[in-house]
Amino acid sequence: MARRAQPLGAVVPAGVAAGALVLALCLGTLAAVAWRAEAGGGLGAADWAAIRFTLFQAALSAGLSCALAIPVARALARRQFAGRGLLITLLGAPFILPVIVGVVGLLALFGRNGMVSAALAPLGLGPVDIYGLHGVLLAHVFFNLPLATRLILQGWLAIPAERFRLAAALGFGPGDVVRRLEVPMLREVLPGAFLVTFLICVTSFAVVLTLGGGPRATTVELAIYHAFRFEFDLGRAALLSLIQFGMCAAAALMALAVTVPGGFGAGLDRPLKRWDADHLGLRMQDAAWLGLAGLFLLVPLALIVLRGLAGLAEMPAAVYAAALRSLVVALVSAAVTVGLALPLALAANRLGGLRGTALQGAGMLAIAASPLVMGTGLFLLLFPVVDPVALALPVTAVVNAAMSLPFALRALGPVLAETERSHGRLADSLGLHGYTRLRLVTLPRLRRPLGFVLGLSAALSMGDLGVIALFADPAQATLPLQLYGLMGAYRMEAAAGAALLLLALSLGLFWIFDRGGRANAAV
Incomplete structure (x- = not known):
């Protein structure tokens, strides 16, 4: 060399x-x-509850993010439309969006005084309570759906164009393409996307701090904060820290052991005609997924801007x-x-x-x-x-x-x-x-x-x-x-x-x- x-x-x-x-x-x-x-009495019931909640919410958040990312990534991979490049760029926004800002946007949309609660009020429903497990899951999906989409999208873009041309020549229908090309790709890509998202959710702090809603929705990260900040219990903080590090290290090693596509920008500007997806029903399905994902990601950001402009003077x-x-x-x-x-x-x-x-x-x-x-x-x-x-x-x-x-x-x-x-x-x-x-x-x-x-x-x-x-x-x-x-x-x-x-x-x-x-x- x-x-x-x-x-x-x-x-x-x-x-x-x-x-x-x-x-x-x-x-x-x-x-x-x-x-x-100092030597202490080990972990209490609340600490074990925090460990269980951490693993549960991280697995559920990662699973929801990846499950929703699959149809969004598929729609981006097989459709060419005006603004596609801008939409893909916006999918990178959560990497740099401050978590606390995203939480403010979600509260403006789903909070007790948010748009959804206001829309439900004339029907005698609501207001929506965003605090607790469902609020943590909602915020984690908001932040991690774009990441999972970008990871899975690279799997679709990594499939050679010749494979799709050959599939069209052989008369493959949409189901055949899914079974022969897309499912094998997802088996390779999904484990890495899930584990990376899981790792991010395990170490989440600001989301749980603001939306956790109390002891029943406390993660290990938040328990460390309380043990040090409010109780100064170093023995408990140290033990929780070791557990936190062990969980993160295990997830990181598993993430390194599976294949995750690299180079987020590669291939995004190479349009490919997908004969298998040239059906009205599939076009409407892709448009619906992209529209819902776009609204879910952009409406909270728009509310931050609108309400923020009015709040600057305050x-x-x-x-x-x-x-x-x-x-x-x-x-x-x-x-x-x-x-x-x-x-x-x-x-x-x-x-x-x-x-x-x-x-x-x-x-x-x-x-x-x-x-x-x-x-x-x-x-x-x-x-x-x-x-x-x-x-x-x-x-x-x-x-x-x-x-x-x-x-x-x-x-x-x-x-x-x-x-x-x-x-x-x-x-x-x-x-x-x-x-x-x-x-x-x-x-x-x-x-x-x-x-x-x-x-x-x-x-x-x-x-x-x-x-x-x-x-x-x-x-x-x-x-x-x-x-x-x-x-x-x-x-x-x-x-x-x-x-x-x-x-x-x-x-x-x-x-x-x-x-x-x-x-x-x-x-």
């Missing part, structure tokens, strides 16, 4: 150092919680100060994400083989970690040295960066590998190594994914309501925490304005960085 001819230089030590830091954040903080914990001055703090945290988090991801990806690509895979695996470990566990561990490590509350914002930025790292590695890794395959030998023959090679060969081809990584990590950090909740201090509240406080005080007009501001800042950060990465990029 061309990369083997290069001197290792400083790339590998930098990548190893980044991997060690990630391991310290994921495993070191967990060890700190366990070490400082926002207290503290909201703007919180927005500034969130911007700073988001920018720092984005910089830390790239500072960790780039050396990790470069070193893994340079080493190759088992060592490279192990190094990349260390960076991906954050997908199985809980941000609340990281925050708790860092609190315990910092407490003897400095007041952790004073470092709440830096700690939040670092933890958010670690949680964005798996997405960054997935974006950078394939581009680095392709760059090495296509330009590695030429660079070696020209004697390009070290910083010169990085500047002239590698970074120009990483401009697009780096812009995407910066935008994604900044947007995710902008909307995070996790670690900062552990160190909650009114003087250091971020915009999501300020928004949650307004909702708790039933100042829904001001909350709607803050939600609109948070949505605009998150989407704006993503657009600026992503656009900057694509501007004038010829490679």
